[in-house]
Amino acid sequence: MAFQRVATVGDLVEGTAMKVDVGGEPICLVRRPDGEIRALHDTCSHQQWSLHDGWVGDNDIECSLHGSSFDLDTGQPTSLPAVKPVPVYDCKVAEGEILIDIDRQLNDAPVPRH
Numbered sequence: 170m171a172f173q174r175v176a177t178v179g180d181l182v183e184g185t186a187m188k189v190d191v192g193g194e195p196i197c198l199v200r201r202p203d204g205e206i207r208a209l210h211d212t213c214s215h216q217q218w219s220l221h222d223g224w225v226g227d228n229d230i231e232c233s234l235h236g237s238s239f240d241l242d243t244g245q246p247t248s249l250p251a252v253k254p255v256p257v258y259d260c261k262v263a264e265g266e267i268l269i270d271i272d273r274q275l276n277d278a279p280v281p282r283h
């Protein structure tokens with residue numbers, strides 16, 4: 170699967186996240202406070218809560234159910250109770266469009282089955 174358009178930059182305010190569907194996978198699209206875009210699987214590795222409902226930090230997102238935070242570059246949890254990473258995907262911005270390629274996973278986290 171190649172890069173797919175999933176949203177426009179204007180759809181996502183800095184410091185917020187939204188859920189998009191890419192090839193049947195729920196993806197948490199995050200715009201950091203500095204405007205950079207990141208894409209993670211929208212499934213917390215603790216108890217499968219949707220990450221896009223969480224709070225965005227400088228380079229992490231905090232799960233709104235039990236408070237684990239995940240690094241937006243590595244997918245690794247930076248606080249308990251989660252101990253396993255979430256998949257992180259390649260994404261880019263071109264002419265104001267946000268594109269994701271879910272075949273380009275940037276870490277080796279297992280893809281959640283749902």
Ligand code: FES
Pocket residue numbers: 213214215216217218232233234235236237249250251
């Ligand atoms: S479901 Fe996310 S920290 Fe528990």
